[in-house]
Amino acid sequence: MREITNQIKDIARKLFEEKKIDMFLAWEKSEFDFQSMPFFARSAEEVEKIIFDEFSVHNLSNALLRFRDGKQRIGIVVKGCDSRGIVRLLEDHQFTRDRLYIVGVCCPGMKDPLKAFRNESGFEKTANADLEADKCNDCIQPNPVIYDVLLGEEQPPRMQGERFKKVKEIEAMTPDERYAFFEDKLSTCIRCYACRQACVACNCRTCIFDESRPQWVGREANTSDNMMYHIIRASHMTGRCIECGECERVCPVHIPLMLLNQKLIKDVDSFFGPFDAGLKYEEGAKPPLSQYRENDPDDFL
Amino acid sequence: MKVMKKAKVEKVIEALAKEHDVYVPIQRGAQTGFFSYRTYNEDYDDIMLDTLNVYQPPKSIVFPQTEKMYGFKSEGQKINIDQVFEESEPKIIFGLRSCDLKAIDYLDELFFTKSYEDEFYRARRKSTVMIVNACYNPGTSCFCDSMGVSPNEPENADVLIHDIGEGDFAWEAKSDKGEAVTELIKDLLEEQEATLPTLKNFKRKVDYEGVAEKLKDMFDHPMWEDMSYPCHNCGICTYMCPTCYCFDIQVKTAGEEGYRFRCWDSCMYREYSQMAGGHNPRELDKERFRNRFLHKLQFFQERYGEPLCTGCGRCIVVCPAGVSIIKVIEKVKEADV
Numbered sequence: 001m002r003e004i005t006n007q008i009k010d011i012a013r014k015l016f017e018e019k020k021i022d023m024f025l026a027w028e029k030s031e032f033d034f035q036s037m038p039f040f041a042r043s044a045e046e047v048e049k050i051i052f053d054e055f056s057v058h059n060l061s062n063a064l065l066r067f068r069d070g071k072q073r074i075g076i077v078v079k080g081c082d083s084r085g086i087v088r089l090l091e092d093h094q095f096t097r098d099r100l101y102i103v104g105v106c107c108p109g110m111k112d113p114l115k116a117f118r119n120e121s122g123f124e125k126t127a128n129a130d131l132e133a134d135k136c137n138d139c140i141q142p143n144p145v146i147y148d149v150l151l152g153e154e155q156p157p158r159m160q161g162e163r164f165k166k167v168k169e170i171e172a173m174t175p176d177e178r179y180a181f182f183e184d185k186l187s188t189c190i191r192c193y194a195c196r197q198a199c200v201a202c203n204c205r206t207c208i209f210d211e212s213r214p215q216w217v218g219r220e221a222n223t224s225d226n227m228m229y230h231i232i233r234a235s236h237m238t239g240r241c242i243e244c245g246e247c248e249r250v251c252p253v254h255i256p257l258m259l260l261n262q263k264l265i266k267d268v269d270s271f272f273g274p275f276d277a278g279l280k281y282e283e284g285a286k287p288p289l290s291q292y293r294e295n296d297p298d299d300f301l
Numbered sequence: 302m303k304v305m306k307k308a309k310v311e312k313v314i315e316a317l318a319k320e321h322d323v324y325v326p327i328q329r330g331a332q333t334g335f336f337s338y339r340t341y342n343e344d345y346d347d348i349m350l351d352t353l354n355v356y357q358p359p360k361s362i363v364f365p366q367t368e369k370m371y372g373f374k375s376e377g378q379k380i381n382i383d384q385v386f387e388e389s390e391p392k393i394i395f396g397l398r399s400c401d402l403k404a405i406d407y408l409d410e411l412f413f414t415k416s417y418e419d420e421f422y423r424a425r426r427k428s429t430v431m432i433v434n435a436c437y438n439p440g441t442s443c444f445c446d447s448m449g450v451s452p453n454e455p456e457n458a459d460v461l462i463h464d465i466g467e468g469d470f471a472w473e474a475k476s477d478k479g480e481a482v483t484e485l486i487k488d489l490l491e492e493q494e495a496t497l498p499t500l501k502n503f504k505r506k507v508d509y510e511g512v513a514e515k516l517k518d519m520f521d522h523p524m525w526e527d528m529s530y531p532c533h534n535c536g537i538c539t540y541m542c543p544t545c546y547c548f549d550i551q552v553k554t555a556g557e558e559g560y561r562f563r564c565w566d567s568c569m570y571r572e573y574s575q576m577a578g579g580h581n582p583r584e585l586d587k588e589r590f591r592n593r594f595l596h597k598l599q600f601f602q603e604r605y606g607e608p609l610c611t612g613c614g615r616c617i618v619v620c621p622a623g624v625s626i627i628k629v630i631e632k633v634k635e636a637d638v
Contacts, residue, residue: 035623039531114621190540194536219566221564
């Protein structure tokens with residue numbers, strides 16, 4: 001990883017020196033060894049702070065949304081899943097390719113700084129020995145799919161066994177069991193919207209949940225409003241979730257949000273596929289559910 | 302000194318629960334927080350008096366995330382308010398820490414002083430007894446003493462309990478309310494010699510001295526933009542914070558009936574500062590980020606004489622992006638104005 005850090009720094013420094021970028025998105029170390037955090041370098045001097053290590057888990061493509069209306073040219077480090085996030089932004093016309101210099105890093109799987117901090121915090125009874133980010137266990141694409149330069153050796157997918165195994169378990173439940181399962185999970189939601197904010201596919205300028213005229217979803221933190229929130233958010237992810245797993249990772253009450261996303265990924269794949277969102281970028285391509293056709297059979301209506 | 306032996310802890314809670322809704326720090330599955338003992342299930346739950354603290358602070362017991370205020374019914378042109386949902390059932394928060402008690406003191410300041418008294422808050426607060434678990438082992442993310450909180454000698458506790466080892470707790474009633482609950486369980490306590498632990502050193506310190514004053518001239522400082530870049534503007538820090546109290550008042554109607562409720566709101570949300578005419582005074586992420594810290598470190602200090610942070614460290618632990626209020630304070634101290 002140290003070698004990759006040095007390579008990233010060299011690239012970033014060169015880009016600044018050649019005036020090819022205005023900003024470079026990577027990570028820096030905070031107070032604790034396990035605390036890698038997103039870092040926005042704006043000069044060759046600041047490049048020295050950059051690190052890339054086993055805790056560089058965040059999907060930085062989401063941070064590009066902050067600059068979508070600007071003209072800055074931005075260098076960014078992406079892992080496999082993050083690079084699918086870039087495809088998401090390009091397909092959604094939130095960013096143009098010519099403003100980006102993408103440094104792809106083949107990802108060996110990441111550790112989760114939130115997990116590590118939980119262990120240290122004293123806010124839980126038991127420590128979690130395994131610091132691996134849970135999301136990496138479902139990874140099908142550790143290698144970047146879009147990049148200007150690629151670092152590290154290609155990695156095999158980390159997902160072991162059958163894909164969508166957990167989704168199939170839920171599908172096998174009776175409707176009542178399933179309702180009870182999700183009621184139990186979603187009733188604890190505190191509506192902090194961290195899942196939405198960490199999501200690169202949640203790039204609407206005004207989110208339906210922030211609308212007040214009309215107010216589509218109630219603001220009470222109860223099972224009914226919480227379910228409404230999560231069902232709408234999940235359906236907005238249909239065919240768009242790039243499986244970076246950040247929503248579930250950042251959830252402070254551990255709602256298994258990727259179960260909902262995986263279900264929709266599975267459905268889109270079986271109804272309109274084979275298809276996985278953000279696996280390749282083709283200009284002008286129209287992925288499923290992103291186009292309107294007069295002759296759409298819509299026989300479900 | 303009165304001592305609650307390890308074997309009696311649950312009995313004490315049970316005895317108190319006869320006349321009170323007792324909230325206890327519990328590990329419930331992956332979550333930790335103060336849950337009502339009525340919902341305690343020994344198959345799933347683990348009482349946490351021996352850990353540092355819990356994720357979800359106890360503020361929701363006196364100031365729930367969602368709280369009905371009143372119900373109404375319309376009849377023709379008239380609207381009748383037919384229900385007021387004041388909640389004054391006797392409650393005990395059992396085993397909260399000093400930082401979280403101090404946070405409730407701040408809620409008291411907010412809801413009881415400066416010419417306004419909130420009756421919904423008052424009903425809950427006045428009927429709540431605070432049994433504080435004195436803290437002798439500050440954790441990795443703790444900095445309460447830097448924010449003017451005493452971890453082991455809190456003011457305003459009704460009862461103070463001290464972990465004297467082996468799972469036993471020394472028990473000191475500190476107020477009339479405290480005496481009254483002690484009376485309820487006096488047969489479960491034993492009289493014995495007990496040495497209180499010594500307070501261990503804090504691993505983290507931050508110098509808040511002069512920060513509020515300095516912030517007056519830092520509204521347009523570039524540090525806000527720099528520091529706000531990693532922030533997602535989600536509401537984790539505000540909802541996990543024991544002191545954050547912003548709320549919204551809304552209404553739900555179904556046909557002729559409805560109710561008005563209030564629910565927590567977060568200054569991190571764009572909608573929070575959205576105005577009826579369409580203008581938003583805090584449109585940018587960095588403006589919302591700045592507001593959160595100015596409120597905590599400057600505005601509350603100016604109005605109430607203390608910062609709106611008790612150093613519990615929760616926001617630092619749970620922030621998905623690694624934002625730290627300690628670093629913000631340090632940056633303010635270092636900044637050139």
